Amino acid sequence: MEIMDRRELADFLRSRRERITPADVGLPAGPRRRTPGLRREEVAQLAFISTEYYTRLEQARAPRPSREVLAGLARALRLSDAERDHLHHLAGAPPGPPAGPSIEVRxxxxxxxxxxxxxxxxxxxxxxxxxxxxxxxxxxxxxxxxxxxxxxxxxxxxxxxxxxxxxxxxxxxxxxxxxxxxxxxxxxxxxxxxxxxxxxxxxxxxxxxxxxxxxxxxxxxxxxxxxxxxxxxxxxxxxxxxxxxxxxxxxxxxxxxxxxxxxxxxxxxxxxxxxxxxxxxxxxxx
The missing domain is CATH 3.30.450.180 (Beta-Lactamase)
Incomplete structure (x- = not known):
């Protein structure tokens, strides 16, 4: 296992979250949206993790995420293969082969x-x-x-x-x-x-x-x-x-x-x- 870089991981998650619009993942934009991209609770919902844990990840206060959590985050944030690998390295968990066949088409x-x-x-x-x-x-x-x-x-x-x-x-x-x-x-x-x-x-x-x-x-x-x-x-x-x-x-x-x-x-x-x-x-x- 590699060393987890909490601060870089937090910044990376935030940057990926802010680039995705609600429409990209089939969510309504809704009124009074103050943040660019998705809200933290929306990413957590898409990744099947708690909002509290995801918030702690972005605050660089969370323990090392499991591979299941990292896979959920990669799907929720629509990461490319290179970004998925980068996410794993930042979390201190070297990437392995994809768990399942990709259904995302370039x-x-x-x-x-x-x-x-x-x-x-x-x-x-x-x-x-x-x-x-x-x-x-x-x-x-x-x-x-x-x-x-x-x-x-x-x-x-x-x-x-x-x-x-x-x-x-x-x-x-x-x-x-x-x-x-x-x-x-x-x-x-x-x-x-x-x-x-x-x-x-x-x-x-x-x-x-x-x-x-x-x-x-x-x-x-x-x-x-x-x-x-x-x-x-x-x-x-x-x-x-x-x-x-x-x-x-x-x-x-x-x-x-x-x-x-x-x-x-x-x-x-x-x-x-x-x-x-x-x-x-x-x-x-x-």
């Missing part, structure tokens, strides 16, 4: 999704949770904004589908191949995040609810060949064949999946039609 990646108007694109976490998407992806696959967070997980979607078998995974004829790939990637993610309750819970849910997943899990395989081309049977416009390219975001353990159609193909025309249909029938944030 703004530059969100901007990239919007700059791909002729391509459907999503961002997935290490556990196949869809954490960002553009309008065309919502029209091609599903209106993710209308789903609860746990329903946006594609591993859960393929093994515990809420739809008829023919729509197991958006009508993909190779849904079985996707299932194998997803199970193998999830095993690797579970090894990277062995203490994350969401990862542990997801694996337990799949093991108890899907014999197919249980068999794949028992194989202990962690590598599969990528699928570079898919055909999606869309309920409105029919089959759409797309190229599937994956860009790894290694520092966040995330992947950007981009679906494009061959130029001049019927599938390209179908994507163009979907871009119009999608914007007319759903309101999907990027």
């Amino acid at each position: 703004q530059s990646i969100l901007d990239l999704l919007h700059r791909l108007p002729q391509a459907a694109a999503i961002v997935m976490s290490a556990t196949y949770e869809v954490i960002a998407w553009n309008d065309l992806a919502a029209a091609l696959l599903e209106d993710f904004s209308a789903l609860l967070r746990h329903e946006r997980n594609l591993v859960r979607r393929v093994f515990l589908p809420p739809h008829p078998l023919e729509r197991r995974l958006y009508g993909l004829p190779d849904a079985d191949a996707f299932a194998r790939t997803a199970a193998h990637h999830l095993r690797a993610a579970a090894a990277r995040y062995p203490d994350d309750p969401e990862v542990v819970g997801l694996v337990a849910e799949l093991l108890s609810g899907s014999e197919e997943f249980a068999q794949l899990w028992a194989s202990h395989d962690v590598h599969t060949e990528p699928t570079l081309r898919k055909t999606i049977n869309h309920p409105l416009v029919g089959p759409i064949t797309v190229n599937c390219d994956v860009l790894d975001i290694t520092d966040r353990d995330q992947r950007v999946v981009i679906y494009t159609a061959d130029p001049g193909s019927p599938s390209e025309e179908a994507l163009r039609l979907l871009s119009v249909i999608g914007t007319q029938r759903m309101d999907v944030p990027g």
Whole structure:
């Protein structure tokens, strides 16, 4: 353990708190707000700690925070990876690997999704949770904004589908191949995040609810060949064949999946039609 620098920690927490607006974390600004950024009690609430303890941290009077407290503060204050590491060093607790998969998407990646108007694109976490998407992806696959967070997980979607078998995974004829790939990637993610309750819970849910997943899990395989081309049977416009390219975001353990159609193909025309249909029938944030 390193030496805790209480004064630097207090100043760092205060500076991070003051840069965040209530709107950034979904809180109302309210009248008579005298302090820039968040109030101390708001940070404490978001970090699941007492206001008294957080106040003592900012006054350089608190004992060393636990790793659980530091993780809560990092989430509440929306710290970057570098800031999270700095927080741990100031608290005298050298940072370890992230407890769980990151679901925070960099703004530059969100901007990239919007700059791909002729391509459907999503961002997935290490556990196949869809954490960002553009309008065309919502029209091609599903209106993710209308789903609860746990329903946006594609591993859960393929093994515990809420739809008829023919729509197991958006009508993909190779849904079985996707299932194998997803199970193998999830095993690797579970090894990277062995203490994350969401990862542990997801694996337990799949093991108890899907014999197919249980068999794949028992194989202990962690590598599969990528699928570079898919055909999606869309309920409105029919089959759409797309190229599937994956860009790894290694520092966040995330992947950007981009679906494009061959130029001049019927599938390209179908994507163009979907871009119009999608914007007319759903309101999907990027």
